[in-house]
Amino acid sequence: MSDILARLGDQIDSRRQSNATESYTASLFARGEDAILQKVGEEAVEFILAAKGDDSADLVAEAADVWFHMLVLMSAKGLGPADILNELQRREGVSGHAEKAARVSD
């Protein structure tokens, strides 16, 4: 399932060299990091609003928009989906409560 994320991450990275008029991703890179951050924020709000409704397809579409724009931001920072997946894998099996308790006692 993570193959699509890897392919999308590679495609996003490759769009750094693309023409902004032909590629939406390239147009985001051209607008700069603050514009990408703004899009992540807008998409997150749209995701929350969709979650308050009852349209599952709309919620899934908005979630995909959040993931895509997050990956564009990560690419701008030299990071990609593998970094997120590795972090989730590192956390796998560790209770969130236990992890937080260990953090607080540090």
Ligand SMILES: N=c1c2ncn([C@@H]3O[C@H](COP(=O)(O)OP(=O)(O)OP(=O)(O)O)[C@@H](O)[C@H]3O)c2ncn1[C@@H]1O[C@H](COP(=O)(O)O)[C@@H](O)[C@H]1O
């Ligand atoms: N997954 C996506 C993807 N998800 C969302 N979007 C675009 O994200 C934009 C968000 O829509 P909005 O309505 O919120 O934004 P907007 O109002 O149109 O844009 P703004 O003027 O507000 O910036 C739309 O243009 C969507 O098409 C995406 N654009 C591209 N991809 C992937 O990226 C690949 C490369 O795309 P290009 O860079 O466009 O070739 C594609 O093949 C896809 O795999």
